[in-house]
Amino acid sequence: LGATRAQVIRHVILPSALPSILTGLRIxxxxxxSTLVAAELVAATRxxxxxxQSAAQFLVTDVVVMGILVIAIIAFALEFVIRRIERVLVPWAGRE
Incomplete structure (x- = not known):
């Protein structure tokens, strides 16, 4: 239809690939x-x-529970930010 290669990439290919790219980024x-937290549990000193891990060894359950809650809150915050970015950048993508 007379579009240049750059126009095809910018207006056709990138918009169609962006939802999958952002989903891959979120995953x-x-x-x-989760890998970072698992590695810290196994072999980190901070x-x-x-x-x-160190609180669990000394049976300090309040620190263990709070640590788990902080990990979950950070994970949910990261998920929320990526979903917002998806909503702004690809408003045409279907919602489930």
């Missing part, structure tokens, strides 16, 4: 966050995972 962010 990768969740996997990365961080939320280390704090939970």
């Amino acid at each position: 990768a962010l969740g996997a990365g966050w 961080g939320l995972g280390f704090m939970i």
Whole structure:
């Protein structure tokens, strides 16, 4: 239809691929966050995972519960931010 290669990429390919790209980003962010916390639980000397692990060894349950809540709050906040970005950048994408 007479569009240049750059116009086709900008107006056709990128808008059609962007929902999948953002979904992949959201999934990768969740996997990365859980991997980070798991690594801290196993081999770190600081961080939320280390704090939970050391508190569990000394039976300080309030610190363990609070650490788990902080991890969950951060995960939900990351999810919320990515979903907002998706809603702004790809308003045409279907909602489930």
